[in-house]
Amino acid sequence: xxxxxxxxxxxxxxxxxxxxxxxxxxxxxxxxxxxxxxxxxxxxxxxxxxxxxxxxxxxxxxxxxxxxxxxxxxxxxxxxxxxxxxxxxxxxxxxxxxxxxxxxxxxxxxxxxxxxxxxxxxxxx
Numbered sequence: 001x002x003x004x005x006x007x008x009x010x011x012x013x014x015x016x017x018x019x020x021x022x023x024x025x026x027x028x029x030x031x032x033x034x035x036x037x038x039x040x041x042x043x044x045x046x047x048x049x050x051x052x053x054x055x056x057x058x059x060x061x062x063x064x065x066x067x068x069x070x071x072x073x074x075x076x077x078x079x080x081x082x083x084x085x086x087x088x089x090x091x092x093x094x095x096x097x098x099x100x101x102x103x104x105x106x107x108x109x110x111x112x113x114x115x116x117x118x119x120x121x122x123x124x125x
Contacts, residue, residue, distance in 0.1 A: 007081060
């Protein structure tokens, strides 16, 4: 089963790191992805740019509304994600606990759901 591990942390903690601490954290993440890949648990993942680069899009009454910044102001910001393959939630939680930013942030683990196949009855010839 697929699980998404959403990585959250306070950007202020990251911004306070020295260049060496930031480099070391990134190297830990790279090593963790390599380990997860070797075990067959890593599907994909990606870190995100800082929250000040975010744009939120909403559609209301067919009008596209665009605003700078994230969807909501929170203490911790979404920093990236891992898409993991795990047998169950317990294994997914165990894998997420090894994601390095979990030491100073949080990892939200959620099962991914598959969209149903396209309903072929609705196709027009």
